[in-house]
Amino acid sequence: MAILSTPRSAVQLASKGTPVREHVFRTALIASLVVALVFMVALLSYVFVEGWPRLDSRLWENMPSVRNPDIAGAQSAITGTLWVISLTGLFTLPTGIAAAIYLEEYADKTRWYNRVIELNIQNLAGIPSIVYGILGLGIIARTLGLGFSVITASLTLGLLVLPIVIIASREAIRAVPPSIREGSLALGATQWQTISRQVLPASIPGIATGSILALSRAIGEAAPLLMLGAVSFIRFNPDGIFASYTVLPIQIFNWISQSREGFHVLAAAAIVVLLVILLLMNSVAIWLRNRYQKRW
Amino acid sequence: MPGTPQSLARSRPRYGEQVIKAVLMVAALLSVATTVGIVVSLLEPTISFFGEISAVEFFTSTEWGPLFEPPHYGVLPLVSATLITTGIAIVVAVPLGLGAAIYLSEYAKPKVRKFFKPMLEVLAGIPTVVFGFFALTFVTPLLRSIMPFEIEIFNALCAGLVVGFMIIPIVASLSEDAMAAVPNGLREGSYALGASKMTTSLRVVLPAAFSGIVAAVILAISRGVGETMIVFIAGGGQPNFSVDIGKAMQTMAAFIAQAGSGDVPVGTTEYNTIFAVGSLLFVMTFAMNFVSVRLVRRFREVYE
Numbered sequence: 001m002a003i004l005s006t007p008r009s010a011v012q013l014a015s016k017g018t019p020v021r022e023h024v025f026r027t028a029l030i031a032s033l034v035v036a037l038v039f040m041v042a043l044l045s046y047v048f049v050e051g052w053p054r055l056d057s058r059l060w061e062n063m064p065s066v067r068n069p070d071i072a073g074a075q076s077a078i079t080g081t082l083w084v085i086s087l088t089g090l091f092t093l094p095t096g097i098a099a100a101i102y103l104e105e106y107a108d109k110t111r112w113y114n115r116v117i118e119l120n121i122q123n124l125a126g127i128p129s130i131v132y133g134i135l136g137l138g139i140i141a142r143t144l145g146l147g148f149s150v151i152t153a154s155l156t157l158g159l160l161v162l163p164i165v166i167i168a169s170r171e172a173i174r175a176v177p178p179s180i181r182e183g184s185l186a187l188g189a190t191q192w193q194t195i196s197r198q199v200l201p202a203s204i205p206g207i208a209t210g211s212i213l214a215l216s217r218a219i220g221e222a223a224p225l226l227m228l229g230a231v232s233f234i235r236f237n238p239d240g241i242f243a244s245y246t247v248l249p250i251q252i253f254n255w256i257s258q259s260r261e262g263f264h265v266l267a268a269a270a271i272v273v274l275l276v277i278l279l280l281m282n283s284v285a286i287w288l289r290n291r292y293q294k295r296w
Numbered sequence: 297m298p299g300t301p302q303s304l305a306r307s308r309p310r311y312g313e314q315v316i317k318a319v320l321m322v323a324a325l326l327s328v329a330t331t332v333g334i335v336v337s338l339l340e341p342t343i344s345f346f347g348e349i350s351a352v353e354f355f356t357s358t359e360w361g362p363l364f365e366p367p368h369y370g371v372l373p374l375v376s377a378t379l380i381t382t383g384i385a386i387v388v389a390v391p392l393g394l395g396a397a398i399y400l401s402e403y404a405k406p407k408v409r410k411f412f413k414p415m416l417e418v419l420a421g422i423p424t425v426v427f428g429f430f431a432l433t434f435v436t437p438l439l440r441s442i443m444p445f446e447i448e449i450f451n452a453l454c455a456g457l458v459v460g461f462m463i464i465p466i467v468a469s470l471s472e473d474a475m476a477a478v479p480n481g482l483r484e485g486s487y488a489l490g491a492s493k494m495t496t497s498l499r500v501v502l503p504a505a506f507s508g509i510v511a512a513v514i515l516a517i518s519r520g521v522g523e524t525m526i527v528f529i530a531g532g533g534q535p536n537f538s539v540d541i542g543k544a545m546q547t548m549a550a551f552i553a554q555a556g557s558g559d560v561p562v563g564t565t566e567y568n569t570i571f572a573v574g575s576l577l578f579v580m581t582f583a584m585n586f587v588s589v590r591l592v593r594r595f596r597e598v599y600e
Contacts, residue, residue, distance in 0.1 A: 025494045026403060032395025033412060036464045040419045043430045050433070098323035106317050107324070119589065121327050126515060126585035127578065128522020130549045131334060133556060134574045138337025142562070159330050166327065192316045213421075220423025223524035223549070227556035249425045249525075256429050256529055264433055271426050278421060286414075 047275070051268030059269055063235045064251060069262030074270050077251035079237040080150070081219060084247055087154035088161070088218050093211050095158075096165025100207075103166070104173040105195055125163035132160045133224030141228060148229025151241040156224050161214040168210020172203040205292035212285040216278050222249035248274045338578060341571035348565050354572065360535035360546075362569045363555070373537040374573060377452060377545035381527055382520040384456025384541065385463060389516055392460075393467025394509070400468070401475035402497045413472070420465035428529030431458040436530065443542075450532025450544040458530060459523050463516040470515065470592075474508025475501050511591035518584035522577060524549040548577045 062073025099121075107114040136156030146152045176199050184194040225247060233254065234246040246254075248270060255267035346354070349369045357370025396416065400409045436454045440447045447453065478501050486496040502509070532544030533554050546554070552570055560567045 019492075022492055022494050025497075026399075029395045029399035029403060032392040033399050033416075036392055036396060036419065036461065036468070037412075037415060039461045040415075040422075042434075043422070043426070046430060046434050047426065095323045095326060098320045099327060102317070102320035102324040106320060117324050117328060120331055122589045123582060123585045124327060124330060126518055126581065126588070127334070128519075128524065128549060128581055130522065130524045130552050130556075131338075131574060131578050131581075134552070134571065135330070135334045135337050137556065138341070138571070139333045143337075162327060162330070166324075190310060190313055192313050216421060220421075220425070222423065222425045223528075223553055226524075226553045249423055252429065253425050253525070253529070256425075256432060264429075267429055271429060274423065275426070278423070282418070282421060 044275070047268050047271045050265060051270070051272045054265050054269035055272060059266075059273065064233045064246075064254075066233055069258075069260060069266050072263075072266060074248065074251050074266075074273070076234045076237050077246050077248045077270070078273070080234070080245040081247045083150050083238045083241075083245060084153045084157065085215060085219050087150065087241065088157045089211070089215055091154060092158035092162050092165055092214070092218075096162050096211075096214075097169050097207060099162075099166045100169030100173055101195060101200075104170050105191070105199065121163050121166055125167065128223075129160055129221055130223045130227070132156055133227035135159065136224055137227050147242070148244065149242045150238050150245045153225055153228050153245065153247070154241075156228060157218040157221060160221065160224065161218045164214040164217060165211055168214065169203070169207045172206025172210065173199060175206060176202045205288050209285045209289045212281050212288075216281045216285075219247075219281075220249055220274065220278060222247075222253055225250055226253070334578065338571050338575045341568040342575045345565065345568035345572040348568075349572075358537040360537075360551075362566050363558075363560075367566070369569065371548075371573065371576065373535040374546060374548045374551055375576075376537060376539075377531070377535070378521055378547040378549070380539065380541060380545065381452050381456040381459060381531060381547055382517060384453060385460035385520040386513070386517060388457055388460025389463045389467050389520075390513055393464045393512075393516070394471055396464070396468040397471035397475060397509075398497050398502070401472045402493070402501060413469070416465045416468055419461070420469075422462075424462065424523060424525040425529070427458050427462050428526045431455060431526055431530035445542055447542040448532070448544050450530065450534070451542050452531055452545040453541040455527045455531035455545075455547075456541070459520050459526050462523065462526065463519050466516045466519060467512050470512035471505070471509045474505035474512065477508070478504040507591045511588040514584050514588040514591070518581045518588070521584070522549055522581050524553050528553045548573050552577070 058071065058073050060073060060075055060078055062071055063075055064077070065072040103114070103118065107117070109115065109118075133156065136152055136159075140146055140152045140155050141148060146155075180198050180202065181194050184198045185191070189197070229244065234244055238245045252267050252270050252274065255263040255270065258264075354369055354371050356372070357368060358372045359368035359370045360373040361368045396412075400413060404412065431454050432450075435458055436447070436449060436451065439451075439454055439457075443453075482500050482504055483496055486500045491499070527547045528550040531547060531550060533546050533550060534544040535546045535551070536543055538545075552574055555566070555570045560570070
């Protein structure tokens with residue numbers, strides 16, 4: 001029985017003298033994985049090769065131009081992305097982590113309202129991002145009167161990735177074993193003391209990983225911002241939270257929509273910049289997870 | 297019995313703790329407020345839209361052109377385009393995603409799985425505007441040179457294909473989770489009866505993980521229905537009630553993006569149209585997410 005319980009020996013036992021269809025099936029399975037990965041590699045290398053001629057300092061030193069692809073850059077889009085994403089983080093991370101703490105540590109799961117909150121968060125995670133654009137347009141830009149500004153974009157993206165932050169933070173908090181909490185409570189600590197001094201420090205790596213992944217989703221998001229005024233060519237850097245703005249994905253979309261070839265090269269170059277930013281963020285997330293992962 | 301000397305409960309309430317709990321709860325309630333906000337922002341303009349345009353025309357007319365003169369308000373071309381592109385995407389994503397999932401869960405050694413699963417997740421992290429660029433400048437020219445039928449520069453086929461590749465990680469990752477949750481005892485029982493690896497995967501593991509897999513596919517469909525940038529960039533902005541996948545089409549999400557990024561005057565019927573289509577999109581995806589979340593839950597309870 002001990003031999004059978006490991007999958008590897010199971011493979012060996014099962015594949016002894018196997019008919020052709022077994023091999024065909026296995027090959028088909030590997031092929032489907034390979035096709036997906038080949039598509040990804042093709043996408044990445046195509047973008048890189050296409051954008052290579054324009055991957056130079058013009059990209060971040062110059063402002064966008066509608067007329068001349070040779071002198072056009074993406075400076076306002078890069079600074080706009082930094083503005084929008086830092087505000088998004090500032091808004092969504094404390095809120096998301098607070099909500100996760102409530103749901104994991106305080107909420108009585110037999111109460112209907114807590115179950116509604118939970119189900120609601122799962123459903124929110126699947127709502128199309130363009131619908132969040134409608135929310136931003138209707139509520140944040142018009143009803144709250146914040147207009148087409150950096151703050152509207154940040155709040156909209158913040159709400160968009162909030163479910164991701166909450167779900168990731170909940171998992172990190174849940175991974176802290178109950179014995180830690182019981183030990184702290186037994187020593188007379190209050191519930192909040194237990195959470196803030198024991199549970200949160202222990203779950204920070206997991207929360208940080210999830211937060212970075214959520215923010216990298218927000219950085220690449222374009223659809224809702226199309227509806228929030230980030231469309232025209234912006235030739236200045238934002239100077240405050242109520243300023244007009246553009247972000248990298250929108251700038252890329254703008255260049256794709258131009259018919260001239262030079263703008264497509266520019267779009268590819270800007271995509272490489274965007275992908276490098278995302279890759280860096282992902283590596284930090286993976287590094288954090290590996291560096292601080294605790295075994296209890 | 298609070299307050300009695302024998303009670304272990306605190307005799308003096310800690311107000312600080314109560315305040316903290318309330319603040320945390322407000323944060324959690326913000327997510328409910330988001331849903332309410334979405335419904336409210338959709339509802340009011342949608343109601344005034346149907347005050348002017350009859351629901352019968354909206355749901356049965358096959359001509360869509362709210363910005364034309366005279367305007368037409370039949371949503372069917374948008375719905376059919378959405379279903380066609382999503383259909384193509386599912387034809388791509390389900391076999392490939394499921395194949396990859398079975399391989400990773402049943403065949404791959406742990407080391408191989410540890411390497412390839414995050415690789416697939418990289419695909420999920422690529423911004424959709426990048427997929428759109430790749431679709432328009434690489435996939436479409438490729439399709440035009442190899443396909444035997446006429447393909448326009450903007451077409452539903454390319455948009456659907458690329459959306460399909462975008463949602464492969466959703467299908468693969470969630471199905472793999474579902475299959476990994478199937479207890480080993482079932483596999484061992486199957487092998488003990490002399491079943492092969494393929495039979496075990498297809499007849500034992502797959503049915504056992506079925507509700508999880510269905511949930512993954514529904515979630516992928518919902519993602520495909522709501523996907524905006526790829527279909528906007530590669531599918532074109534032309535409402536087209538047709539099944540010719542070589543032609544340009546406009547999906548619901550692409551219409552919202554197009555009309556929402558233009559200068560439509562607030563309060564007009566054209567403006568309200570954005571919200572009417574948005575409501576339809578919201579209702580469709582919300583229903584699918586709801587079913588998917590429920591299925592995942594039910595399937596989780598079976599083996600815990």
